[in-house]
Amino acid sequence: MNPYQTGYTPIPPVNPVVQAVKQSAASPVFLAVVITYSLSLVMKLITAFLPNVAAQELIYEIFGSTAIFSDALSIAQGSAQVASILALIPALLGTIGLWLIYSAGRKKDYGPMNTSGFVLVQILLIIRVVMIATITLLLAVVIIPLMVSLGQYSSYYSSYSYSSYSLYSTSMVLLGVVLFFLIVALIFCIIYYIKASRTTSLIKHAACGQLLPRRVSLFVIVINFILMAFCFLGAMTSLFTLSFFECLSSLLDGLFFLLLSIVLINLRNKLNLLSRPMVPPQGPGPNPQNPYGPQNAGDPFQLQ
Numbered sequence: 001m002n003p004y005q006t007g008y009t010p011i012p013p014v015n016p017v018v019q020a021v022k023q024s025a026a027s028p029v030f031l032a033v034v035i036t037y038s039l040s041l042v043m044k045l046i047t048a049f050l051p052n053v054a055a056q057e058l059i060y061e062i063f064g065s066t067a068i069f070s071d072a073l074s075i076a077q078g079s080a081q082v083a084s085i086l087a088l089i090p091a092l093l094g095t096i097g098l099w100l101i102y103s104a105g106r107k108k109d110y111g112p113m114n115t116s117g118f119v120l121v122q123i124l125l126i127i128r129v130v131m132i133a134t135i136t137l138l139l140a141v142v143i144i145p146l147m148v149s150l151g152q153y154s155s156y157y158s159s160y161s162y163s164s165y166s167l168y169s170t171s172m173v174l175l176g177v178v179l180f181f182l183i184v185a186l187i188f189c190i191i192y193y194i195k196a197s198r199t200t201s202l203i204k205h206a207a208c209g210q211l212l213p214r215r216v217s218l219f220v221i222v223i224n225f226i227l228m229a230f231c232f233l234g235a236m237t238s239l240f241t242l243s244f245f246e247c248l249s250s251l252l253d254g255l256f257f258l259l260l261s262i263v264l265i266n267l268r269n270k271l272n273l274l275s276r277p278m279v280p281p282q283g284p285g286p287n288p289q290n291p292y293g294p295q296n297a298g299d300p301f302q303l304q
Contacts, residue, residue, distance in 0.1 A: 014110055015209040020270040022113060022207075025105025030263050034098040036256040041091050043249035048084040050245065087131070094124035104207070118204035125197040129190055136186040139179065192223050203267065211275055216268035221261050228257040 097120030
């Protein structure tokens, strides 16, 4: 057929890297990822405005219900409510970004994807890194002086009150252990979000047709499965406080990490396959100049 004939529209070349990302973004599994993340955000928003009566009663049974303690608990709950609402603002950016990624994957064109959704997800990850680093610094600023004070009290009572000395010494050691594990956990979170941001950048470049030499982070996928286990454990724990929305939010978070890991594993396999050098076939077979054309049966990048 003459390409200059009236009514003939030439088909633009298909970039297999872009198509791999598009098919993953438009897959039912990724749609489930977006829906579970969105529903989890709604559950967290409801939980932030609803007081946990069962947890309040449990705290009063353990520590008593004096006026001073009630006022302190009310202030702590109010501060926690404000912090929870503020923490949901970056999550809203992530939700919008995921929907934009899914929408871009659903577009029936041959060009690069719209990467605005990936940019919003990267902004969310950067905000999370800054927030966690700030929390780590605040914990160190609060707990380290407290440990020093406990050490001074321990030294003061060591000469004439063994019980007070033992109490302050034990408290100082426990605070040190808690601080150590908190800092280790927060450092792991920072590494996770940095790796997730680099993976998002890799996928964003692939959505534009650029296949970078690095791969989708296996560290992120493994940590996702660990976070999934913690979320399901948290859902079981929420049953004891009779918090339905917290339990449902934890279940949705666990399902989100599971489905996201499935999408990342599938996309990692696709991009790894495309990064391998192409070996020309020997004898009859598909055209090496067009290995993804109609001569090949099936679509090797279709997400099952």
